[in-house]
Amino acid sequence: MFKPFSLYIGSRYTSLRQRDHFITFISIVSMVGIALGVMVLITVLSVMNGFTKEIRTRILSVTPHIMVTQGQSNIQDWPMAVKHFSTRKEVEAAGPFVEGQGMLTHGREVHGVLVKGIDPATVDAVFPLRSTLITGNVDDLAPGKFGVIIGSYLAKSLGVGVGDSITLVIPEVTVSLVGVTPRLKRLQVVGVFEVGYIYDTTHIFLNLEDSARLLKTGDGVTGIQLKLFDPFKAPQLAHELREEAQHFYNVVDWTVLNSAYFSAVKMEKTMMFFTLIMILAIAVFNLISTLVMVVTDKRGDIAVFRVLGASKKKIMAIFISQGAIIGLIGTLMGVILGILLALNVTDIVSFIERLFKVKFLSEEVYFISFLPSDLQSADVILIATCAMGLSLLATIHPAWRAAKVQPAEALRHDA
Structure with a gap:
């Protein structure tokens, strides 16, 4: 089956079967970091949507x-x-x-x-x-x-x-x-x-x-x-x-x-989104360090590819593909985990409250005695898009460094 050269090499570098276990380990850490960031974003926004919906329902029932x-x-x-x-x-x-x-x-x-x-x-x-x-x-x-x-x-x-x-x-x-x-x-x-x-x-x-x-x-x-x-x-x-x-x-x-209340809730949700995006961005920094280490480790391979006729664009595409694969896997894992957690967070929190006999939400303070959740597809799509965008953005500098590797110097160094 035909595979584009850059995508094939990038997927090989991402493969868990490669012999360099340290590179494999930090690749997995990058995937997990992105997955956790996406999961937290989806869950938190779903809970905020749930609060807004619940309060709006109560407001409409009495206002x-x-x-x-x-x-x-x-x-x-x-x-x-x-x-x-x-x-x-x-x-x-x-x-x-x-x-x-x-x-x-x-x-x-x-x-x-x-x-x-x-x-x-x-x-x-x-x-x-x-x-x-x-x-x-x-x-x-x-x-x-x-x-x-x-x-x-x-x-x-x-x-x-x-x-x-x-x-x-x-x-x-x-x-x-x-x-x-x-x-x-x-x-x-x-x-x-x-x-x-x-x-x-x-x-x-x-x-x-x-x-x-x-x-x-x-x-x-x-x-x-x-x-x-x-x-x-x-x-x-x-x-x-x-x-x-x-x-x-x-x-x-x-x-x-009720415009003052809903405006405050909308602003709070927006600020929370950007705050959590920063957490996701920190997780993406792991991807930068991973790719930089891969570029350093694969200098000999890059030199051979250049000698065999690969252009600088193809070398960049190899590492962009690798970063995209890591970002995609991490994002998909985060979306799946986030959706599962958002759909069950109410039951999970209720179970923890019963297990440890604690009360996280006082009805006298929040007017709600449970943790509501409202999963919205638009939020999931926006979060997944941001995660993939940040992942692709993180690949640019390592890929640019890979393209600047001089074949003669790299081969002489390996020798």
């Missing part, structure tokens, strides 16, 4: 896909607005909300909270309260009763449960004969929810009418939230709604509401 407000004013004719938005085919549900800030107190504990008034009939458009309740009932948020549903973290911090009373402090002072006093309201806990995200520590839910009375919004509401069948169509629909409303409404989608 409005689209929020409609009217600047600093309240929306007065909100029933008609809700009906209008609900007619859009992309909208699964629409619901009004009243929003404001306050402080919850119980005993000596004080926590700042976001007060959210919701209509129990349309609550799923605003927040998945029914599906996240761990105790209590959404229908107990009856108007005039001033019941409240709080997050699990708040309930634990305040030491309260269903049936207990807590005090809500509204950041608005009242001037009377006795002086300046803050507005206080006694609320009864009728439910506790848990979503495993920051909402457990910051949000409380009241009936729409009760919150409007507390926050003095009258018959109006702070805004209207839309839940879509496909959250990723939110930017397009938000643009259409802004055009329809002629900027009468402020329409913001979830990508804008």
Whole structure:
């Protein structure tokens, strides 16, 4: 079978059957170094993708896909607005909300909270309260009763449960004969929810009418939230709604509401990629030293090839081929190991946690109690391409040195 001269010689120099075991050993070390670098890159980026996907899923489950407000004013004719938005085919549900800030107190504990008034009939458009309740009932948020549903973290911090009373402090002072006093309201806990995200520590839910009375919004509401069948169509629909409303409404989608977080995650992933590429580049330096030693060891062979008529380009091609073969084998090994590790890293970490009885991820800090992974083919292709590119780049200097070997001097030295 026909084989190109340079590729054939390069593959022979890479062969494990050659007699120089030291050259074989450092070639294997170079392959392993590249393989480990590629494996780590694929695994780390897959874990970062997993974190991003998991957090995005949790954000989309509790964050409005689209929020409609009217600047600093309240929306007065909100029933008609809700009906209008609900007619859009992309909208699964629409619901009004009243929003404001306050402080919850119980005993000596004080926590700042976001007060959210919701209509129990349309609550799923605003927040998945029914599906996240761990105790209590959404229908107990009856108007005039001033019941409240709080997050699990708040309930634990305040030491309260269903049936207990807590005090809500509204950041608005009242001037009377006795002086300046803050507005206080006694609320009864009728439910506790848990979503495993920051909402457990910051949000409380009241009936729409009760919150409007507390926050003095009258018959109006702070805004209207839309839940879509496909959250990723939110930017397009938000643009259409802004055009329809002629900027009468402020329409913001979830990508804008959480843009700071996703921008930070994207930048972190980019910086992590370049950091790990540097580690891969260090592994590729082993390839340079390997090829330099091979060139030194094969000076006699190079001289013979030159005497037999091989050009400088063919001599360079021999060592470029050898470096490419080492890089290719190392990259393929790294891709295979990286894919296997990325697909099983969640189970592996869980096994290590059970075996040594440790917890790597605290849910209170990361909102995720496991190590997620999301393997993306684009990342694998990019990493493999970078590894091969660096490997080929590493072959240029040793191949250039091989091409500069003078046949007469090399043969005289060997003699």
